[in-house]
Amino acid sequence: xxxxxxxxxxxxxxxxxxxxxxxxxxxxxxxxxxxxxxxxxxxxxxxxxxxxxxxxxxxxxxxxxxxxxxxxxxxxxxxxxxxxxxxxxxxxxxxxxxxxxxxxxxxxxxxxxxxxxxxxxxxxxxxxxxxxxxxxxxxxxxxxxxxxxxxxxxxxxxxxxxxxxxxxxxxxxxxxxxxxxxxxxxxxxxxxxxxxxxxxxxxxxxxxxxxxxxxxxxxxxxxxxxxxxxxxxxxxxxxxxxxxxxxxxxxxxxxxxxxxxxxxxxxxxxxxxxxxxxxxxxxxxxxxxxxxxxxxxxxxxxxxxxxxxxxxxxxxxxxxxxxxxxxxxxxxxxxxxxxxxxxxxxxxxxxxxxxxxxxxxxxxxxxxxxxxxxxxxxxxxxxxxxxxxxxxxxxxxxxxxxxxxxxxxxxxxxxxxxxxxxxxxxxxxxxxxxxxxxxxxxxxxxxxxxxxxxxxxxxxxxxxxxxxxxxxxxxxxxxxxxxxxx
Numbered sequence: 001x002x003x004x005x006x007x008x009x010x011x012x013x014x015x016x017x018x019x020x021x022x023x024x025x026x027x028x029x030x031x032x033x034x035x036x037x038x039x040x041x042x043x044x045x046x047x048x049x050x051x052x053x054x055x056x057x058x059x060x061x062x063x064x065x066x067x068x069x070x071x072x073x074x075x076x077x078x079x080x081x082x083x084x085x086x087x088x089x090x091x092x093x094x095x096x097x098x099x100x101x102x103x104x105x106x107x108x109x110x111x112x113x114x115x116x117x118x119x120x121x122x123x124x125x126x127x128x129x130x131x132x133x134x135x136x137x138x139x140x141x142x143x144x145x146x147x148x149x150x151x152x153x154x155x156x157x158x159x160x161x162x163x164x165x166x167x168x169x170x171x172x173x174x175x176x177x178x179x180x181x182x183x184x185x186x187x188x189x190x191x192x193x194x195x196x197x198x199x200x201x202x203x204x205x206x207x208x209x210x211x212x213x214x215x216x217x218x219x220x221x222x223x224x225x226x227x228x229x230x231x232x233x234x235x236x237x238x239x240x241x242x243x244x245x246x247x248x249x250x251x252x253x254x255x256x257x258x259x260x261x262x263x264x265x266x267x268x269x270x271x272x273x274x275x276x277x278x279x280x281x282x283x284x285x286x287x288x289x290x291x292x293x294x295x296x297x298x299x300x301x302x303x304x305x306x307x308x309x310x311x312x313x314x315x316x317x318x319x320x321x322x323x324x325x326x327x328x329x330x331x332x333x334x335x336x337x338x339x340x341x342x343x344x345x346x347x348x349x350x351x352x353x354x355x356x357x358x359x360x361x362x363x364x365x366x367x368x369x370x371x372x373x374x375x376x377x378x379x380x381x382x383x384x385x386x387x388x389x390x391x392x393x394x395x396x397x398x399x400x401x402x403x404x405x406x407x408x409x410x411x412x413x414x415x416x417x418x419x420x421x422x423x424x425x426x427x428x429x430x431x432x433x434x435x436x437x438x439x440x441x442x443x444x445x446x447x448x449x450x451x452x453x454x455x456x457x458x459x460x461x462x463x464x465x466x467x468x469x470x471x472x473x474x475x476x477x478x479x480x481x482x483x484x485x486x
Contacts (some may be wrong), residue, residue, distance in 0.1 A: 019072065020130040023053050024123040027079075029398070031116035031123070034248045038112035040099035040168060044090045050083025050119045062244050063254055068137035070415045071129020073441045074407055075122040078391070081444025085326030098145075104330040106337075111363065114333025121391060121403050126406055134159060136418045143250040145204050148428050152465055153204065156197030157220060160233045198224040199243045206264070225271065234443065240272060242438045263470040277314040278414055285316050328387035328445060335392060338379040339399035345378045349396045352408075353385050353449030371396070371447055372401040388447035410451050411441060417455055426469055429462040436461065 034046040057076040101111035208214040285300035304310040372383040394402030440454035
């Protein structure tokens with residue numbers, strides 16, 4: 001079985017002025033104003049600009065762009081996560097006349113400079129990516145769901161269902177004794193196989209003609225999305241966004257609002273809303289149990305439903321959570337200020353997290369230290385669990401320079417890996433790698449080690465699919481038409 005290669009030649013797409021000039025100029029101007037004129041009002045203004053550009057890029061990603069660049073998607077994630085999150089907290093959190101910075105224990109200038117730095121990093125991602133990154137999904141490409149992909153998706157379903165039977169499913173994923181980044185084999189199979197399987201099953205359902213096969217994939221899709229609920233609200237949102245974008249590249253016409261599509265959109269939005277409430281309800285239910293699993297949490301939720309308290313608990317706790325949980329820029333702002341007055345780690349965070357991403361079979365007895373511990377040692381602080389990202393790793397190691405460089409380097413490495421799968425390996429390996437790369441790049445709170453684990457596990461999952469496709473008893477490959485990806 002030979003490796004699949006695209007039939008058409010790839011020509012570098014011309015940079016779009018909005019991404020290489022207009023958006024970066026607007027973002028840079030807002031960042032400079034925030035840096036030079038810090039105030040609570042300027043914080044709201046700059047966050048509004050950053051979030052606005054982020055939503056425009058999101059709209060392009062979902063409904064307009066005919067190609068994908070990971071740098072665009074990463075910039076969108078940072079803008080929506082940092083600027084959008086700050087704006088949400090700025091608008092909704094009661095502050096009794098105090099500035100948002102004072103509520104976070106920061107000086108007003110520190111918080112403004114923190115948000116400004118995230119906006120500058122996003123602007124650099126847009127410029128450099130538009131000029132130098134080759135698309136991971138080209139204008140001439142179209143995703144085609146073949147029997148090979150369908151059967152790999154079915155294999156993913158067969159792997160996932162036994163996990164449910166073990167009782168090890170807990171909120172946020174699989175219960176495991178491994179504390180290292182990325183966890184063990186079970187975590188790899190579940191965490192890095194379930195989301196692509198959910199997304200591909202949904203695309204198969206959307207593009208399938210009427211019949212028994214479509215009913216089957218519809219049932220599979222419902223089951224997998226219900227399972228996806230317990231992986232967290234962010235994973236649920238990211239999965240939904242990637243599904244919408246890739247379904248369009250697979251030929252599903254979102255632009256023609258038929259009754260069926262309106263129904264699908266309405267059901268999807270309702271599912272997300274109820275999913276948020278359900279996740280928070282199950283999360284609150286875990287507070288009453290030590291080392292609780294999903295069965296215990298659902299039992300508590302059932303008791304609340306019988307008592308008629310479930311809706312009030314879910315809505316109240318969700319509202320309070322959203323007011324403060326989206327405010328993820330505070331720790332980064334503190335680190336940025338400290339890095340300007342104290343020595344930085346000069347790559348220590350990068351080395352430690354890279355070592356942590358290497359499987360223990362190659363480096364046994366690795367020291368377990370989180371990024372918060374590295375920052376605490378470097379800046380003489382005592383940080384607990386914080387919102388980690390590529391930007392926090394960069395600022396710990398090299399200050400503002402690291403904030404700009406680290407996302408560029410890591411995102412380009414992920415892009416190279418995905419394009420290598422597209423050009424030289426089987427199409428099924430490429431599609432799964434593409435989805436995993438999108439999941440890690442769109443997320444704001446993925447630390448450096450987690451991002452490296454994502455690249456590592458793209459390779460692990462690809463090897464598994466490579467072997468599965470070559471089982472002598474089953475033919476999983478089907479030829480794609482010229483110029484199509486499948």
